[in-house]
Amino acid sequence: DGGITQSPKYLFRKEGQNVTLSCEQNLNHDAMYWYRQDPGQGLRLIYYSQIVNDFQKGDIAEGYSVSREKKESFPLTVTSAQKNPTAFYLCASSITGGPRDTQYFGPGTRLTVL
Amino acid sequence: QKEVEQNSGPLSVPEGAIASLNCTYSDRVSQSFFWYRQYSGKSPELIMSIYSNGDKEDGRFTAQLNKASQYVSLLIRDSQPSDSATYLCAVNMFGSSASKIIFGSGTRLSIRP
Numbered sequence: 001d002g003g004i005t006q007s008p009k010y011l012f013r014k015e016g017q018n019v020t021l022s023c024e025q026n027l028n029h030d031a032m033y034w035y036r037q038d039p040g041q042g043l044r045l046i047y048y049s050q051i052v053n054d055f056q057k058g059d060i061a062e063g064y065s066v067s068r069e070k071k072e073s074f075p076l077t078v079t080s081a082q083k084n085p086t087a088f089y090l091c092a093s094s095i096t097g098g099p100r101d102t103q104y105f106g107p108g109t110r111l112t113v114l
Numbered sequence: 115q116k117e118v119e120q121n122s123g124p125l126s127v128p129e130g131a132i133a134s135l136n137c138t139y140s141d142r143v144s145q146s147f148f149w150y151r152q153y154s155g156k157s158p159e160l161i162m163s164i165y166s167n168g169d170k171e172d173g174r175f176t177a178q179l180n181k182a183s184q185y186v187s188l189l190i191r192d193s194q195p196s197d198s199a200t201y202l203c204a205v206n207m208f209g210s211s212a213s214k215i216i217f218g219s220g221t222r223l224s225i226r227p
Contacts, residue, residue: 035217040122040219041219042118042202042216042217042218042219042220043158043202043217090157090158099145099146099206099214100145100146100163100165100206101146102148102160102163103148103160103204103215104160105157105158105159106157107156107157108156108157110155
């Protein structure tokens with residue numbers, strides 16, 4: 001089955017901790033994205049990558065970091081510098097990242113700070 | 115002014131009727147437009163993409179695009195209770211890479227039996 005997987009589904013973090021959210025795709029897509037969704041709001045782009053070993057900041061990158069060592073994987077680390085990390089995190093991928101690309105989403109990770 | 119605007123709803127439509135969802139956008143050079151459906155607690159799933167002015171039909175869904183008016187809409191015919199969800203409009207701004215897709219905050223649709 002081709003698709004995008006994210007783990008864990010739910011994640012609880014204590015203040016001051018870094019946590020890493022996993023995103024894996026077997027669609028052979030070049031481009032991958034991380035979004036954050038807060039209740040009643042649209043998706044906001046955190047980071048994106050169009051090629052292995054390269055990534056760019058989105059609109060709300062502060063307090064987050066990513067890596068893209070493999071085409072299939074784009075993990076997101078939420079650092080202690082992120083002041084309000086409680087949100088629904090969505091990973092997406094698209095074929096090339098071109099202007100007509102459609103983005104497909106994984107099931108999401110719900111992060112709660114205790 | 116928000117870049118992509120949607121009425122938050124809720125929009126309540128009787129079962130079997132046509133649901134009409136609307137979206138306006140601010141960038142005149144936008145080239146790609148998408149409608150996603152998102153059930154509560156789930157991730158968005160693509161319903162339709164549209165790139166040219168006019169209508170595009172897929173089953174019970176029709177997307178309508180009017181670039182001159184900077185307006186894109188989604189019609190759902192023969193609405194079913196399973197259509198109750200939040201519908202996100204997404205626009206690729208500036209005609210550049212897919213990283214420039216801006217999502218609206220969504221319209222909550224409720225189909226009443």
